[in-house]
Amino acid sequence: MSKRKCPICGGNLKKGTTTYTVDLEFGLVVVRKVPAKICSQCGEDWIDPDIASKLEETVAQAREKGTEFEVITYDNTVTTH
Numbered sequence: 001m002s003k004r005k006c007p008i009c010g011g012n013l014k015k016g017t018t019t020y021t022v023d024l025e026f027g028l029v030v031v032r033k034v035p036a037k038i039c040s041q042c043g044e045d046w047i048d049p050d051i052a053s054k055l056e057e058t059v060a061q062a063r064e065k066g067t068e069f070e071v072i073t074y075d076n077t078v079t080t081h
């Protein structure tokens, strides 16, 4: 059992999901249901490095496509709106 503490406030981190938003020069990419650890005290979300790198790939793909606005669900990154 890994009971990790929030680096900001020392609160307990709970498993959950968060919405990851990236503001690109030309548009916006929103990734929903990203697995993260949520601080029960201050509400800060902490995304694991391997998940963060996958998010970067997803954002890079959106950047290549040049979409102005894209909403992606993390579980199924192929389906876009």
Ligand SMILES: [Zn+2]
Pocket: 006, 007, 008, 009, 010, 011, 039, 040, 041, 042, 043, 044
């Ligand atoms: Zn906190």
